[in-house]
Structure formats: structure tokens, C-alpha cells
């Protein structure tokens with residue numbers, strides 16, 4: 001690790017810092033949390049495959065009124081409560097094979113100290129002042145809401161009840177940063193992603209910004225506000241700073257990963273990440289992240305996922321019944337990254353039976369069956385690599401277009417199956433058979449490299465059958481086939497619906 005840091009400073013490796021939101025620990029994670037974290041995991045793994053130095057951060061948001069209430073309901077202290085619930089997240093990410101480099105908790109001492117340092121900088125700059133907050137508050141979303149934003153008296157984001165709040169508070173001068181924000185969006189066209197969501201943010205900023213409340217007096221479960229300890233720091237202010245404190249900002253070695261390449265978030269918290277967070281960074285004089293990617297929301301069989309409806313999908317249940325890579329594949333293929341989507345088991349089964357069993361599973365099974373039977377040296381001339389465009393896949397991944405990147409990989413899988421059928425490979429003999437097997441095995445080897453970030457376990461299974469080691473993206477060219485095949489069972493099981 002240390003020699004790598006040395007080379008990092010020299011700029012030999014490309015650094016890639018990717019984050020997920022830090023999730024509230026009021027309840028166990030569901031499919032929505034698993035989606036964001038899995039997608040971020042895919043990008044982290046993709047960049048490692050490309051040889052980049054990756055820092056992938058996830059974690060938990062542990063302060064605030066919502067957690068305070070959840071703990072009270074269980075009759076335990078918030079600290080005991082969060083220490084218990086956080087395990088549901090760390091256990092889940094272990095089960096889902098999430099390759100994070102660091103897991104941050106906002107109750108970590110280092111984080112709390114960083115938040116205090118950060119807030120003092122803003123105070124000294126004159127961007128924090130005392131006043132009174134009169135308005136509404138949505139506890140489940142931990143969000144202040146103005147009278148104008150209410151929709152039929154309810155929270156405009158989640159539609160739940162809001163409560164009236166009237167308390168002394170410290171404000172942050174968000175209004176001061178309107179012009180700077182608009183200029184920043186204009187100059188940095190890649191910051192607001194996907195493009196389909198940028199107009200909404202820009203228009204809201206153009207409409208004008210109100211200063212925001214950043215402390216609470218009625219919530220005890222928070223970081224003490226260093227300027228006035230009667231107040232605790234508003235949970236969102238505390239939470240956003242995790243992206244810096246995870247790097248031991250301002251003095252730690254890891255700070256070389258800043259600015260983050262991308263914060264991956266759900267669309268409902270886009271505002272916090274693309275307006276409030278940048279303004280806080282402007283105030284502190286810190287460089288802004290390069291991109292915030294706000295993806296869409298999953299519904300379940302057409303309905304919003306919620307505790308009260310009892311329809312939240314447990315990722316562990318999906319893993320158990322259908323398999324982990326099957327779920328990861330579904331996340332990528334069911335919807336372009338960024339759009340809203342609907343989770344239905346029928347759709348999941350259709351993808352497993354169609355694309356995984358019939359396309360990829362069959363290709364590997366048929367090829368390996370023929371290759372194992374073949375008694376001779378497998379060699380030939382590349383001909384099945386004609387339409388494989390790795391550069392195109394790289395570009396698609398740079399643009400967060402996992403959907404079309406996967407489609408490109410799949411066209412190679414389909415072309416390989418077509419090759420078997422058209423050449424009737426099972427009828428070939430001698431050199432012709434050797435050549436066909438060479439092309440198919442090389443095609444599968446390259447496909448395996450490319451699917452590794454998406455379906456790591458499946459890739460590992462195929463590599464064992466091919467007798468090859470894990471390889472990086474630069475090995476995606478047909479070369480000499482140098483493995484020893486050892487056919488295994490079917491990669492995927494067909495699901496009877």
C-alpha cells in the first residue's frame with residue numbers, strides 16, 4: 001500500500017474515488033440500498049480492472065431525530081441501537097460481496113472531529129449566523145420543508161406527515177452561493193449527471209436559495225455544535241462531510257483521493273449533493289467533486305417500497321432464491337442507470353432464463369463440452385473477434401452507461417453462440433475443429449474479463465473451467481489460447497416459474 005501511495009503522488013496510477021450515500025441505520029437495508037451499493041461496486045471493480053487506483057467508500061449515517069426516535073422505541077440508547085443496526089449493513093455488504101475500501105460511520109471519533117473542524121472554518125468565514133427556524137420538518141427524510149414546498153400538507157419527497165418546528169438555530173448562508181453554483185454547473189457540464197436530472201436542479205437554484213438551518217436544539221443525538229453546545233449539528237450537515245473525513249481530511253495520506261470522481265446517490269438526495277454540499281465546499285475553500293450521479297428509484301410490482309406497505313424486498317432473500325450474480329445482472333439490465341425501475345420477480349426470472357441460462361450459460365457449457373472431448377492442440381486464427389469493440393465498452397462505462405456496455409458484451413456472447421450454430425461446430429473435425437474451439441475459448445476468455453466487475457463469482461467459475469487466471473482489461477485481445485479446460489456444471493440454473 002505504501003509504495004502505491006508514493007506512485008500515486010507521482011501520478012503513475014489514475015486515482016478513482018467513488019462513494020455511495022451513507023445509509024440511515026434505523027432499519028435493515030432493502031433492495032434500493034443494495035442497488036446503489038452494487039452499482040457503485042460495479043464501477044469500483046471496473047476501474048480496478050482498468051488498472052486504476054480505486055478508493056470505494058460506503059458507510060452509515062447514525063445521528064439525527066429519526067435514529068433517536070427508533071432507539072427510544074426499542075428502549076435503548078441511540079449508541080447501543082446504532083451499534084446493533086450497523087451490523088445489518090456490514091453483514092449485508094459481506095453477503096453481497098461489496099468490495100468497499102472503507103466503511104465509515106458518522107459516530108466514528110475521527111468523523112466527529114472533522115465535522116467540528118469543518119464547521120469552525122465556515123463560522124470563521126462568516127457564513128454561519130444565529131436565528132430562529134419556523135417551518136416544517138420531515139423526520140423520515142430528516143429534511144426542513146417550507147410552507148410553499150408542502151404537497152397537500154405532506155412531505156413533497158416521501159408524501160409522509162411533517163411536523164411543525166419552531167426553534168433557535170444557526171443558519172448557513174446558502175443564498176450567498178447561488179451565482180457561484182450556477183457558474184460552476186455551466187463550466188462543469190459533467191457535474192450534474194445524468195443530464196436528464198440537471199435542468200431541475202439548475203432551475204431550482206435559479207429560482208433563488210434560502211439560507212439553511214444547520215443546528216438543532218430539540219435533538220440530542222448529534223455532534224455537539226462547537227460554537228454553542230446547546231445545539232447539535234443537523235444530521236445532513238454532519239453526513240455530507242463523511243466524504244472528506246473518510247480520507248482523514250485535512251491531514252491524512254488518503255486525502256490525495258480528493259476530489260471524489262463521483263458520488264453515486266438516489267435522485268431524492270440529489271439536491272443535498274449538488275447544491276448544499278458544493279456550497280459548503282465553496283465556503284470552506286475546498287475543491288468540488290467531479291460528478292454527482294443521481295440514479296432513479298425502484299418500485300416493487302409498480303408500488304412504492306415502504307415499511308407500512310410491507311413490500312420492501314430483502315436482497316438476501318433474492319440472493320438465496322436466485323443467486324447473487326443473477327441479481328447484479330438484473331440491476332444492470334433491467335434499466336439504464338439513472339432511470340426509475342420496477343422490481344418484479346417475473347422480470348428477474350425472464351432475464352435469468354433468457355440471457356443467463358440460454359446465452360451465457362449455454363455458450364460456456366457447449367464450448368467446454370466440445371473442448372474437453374477434443375484430443376489435440378487447440379490453436380487457430382482469430383475470426384470471432386471482428387465486432388468486439390472493447391474501446392466502445394470502455395467509453396460506455398466512462399459515461400456510466402452500464403446498460404449498453406452490458407449489451408455490447410452480450411452481442412459478443414450472441415455472436416459466439418451463432419458461430420457454434422452456423423459452423424455446426426459439433427460436426428467439425430481436426431484443424432477446423434481446433435480453429436473453432438480456439439475462437440470460442442478466446443471469446444469466452446475475453447467475455448469473462450469484461451463481465452468480471454458485473455458478475456465476479458460467475459467470472460471466477462468460468463476462469464476455473466477455462467484454466468486461466470484473472471486478467472486485466474489489456475488482455476481483451478485474442479491471443480494464443482493457453483489454458484487447460486476442465487468443464488464444470490451449468491453456470492446458471494433455469495428457474496421454473
Ligand code: ME8
Pocket residue numbers: 020021022023024025031032033035036061239240242264265266267268269296297298299305
Ligand atoms: O438518505 N430505489 O439515507 P437512506 C433506489 N442518510 N434506491 C433507493 C431506494 C429505492 N426505492 N430506496 C433507497 C439517506 N435507495 C442519507 C444519505 S449521504 C451523505 C446521506 C437508496 O438510508 C438510494 O441510494 O434514506 C437513496 O439515495 C439512499 O438509498 C437513501 O438512503
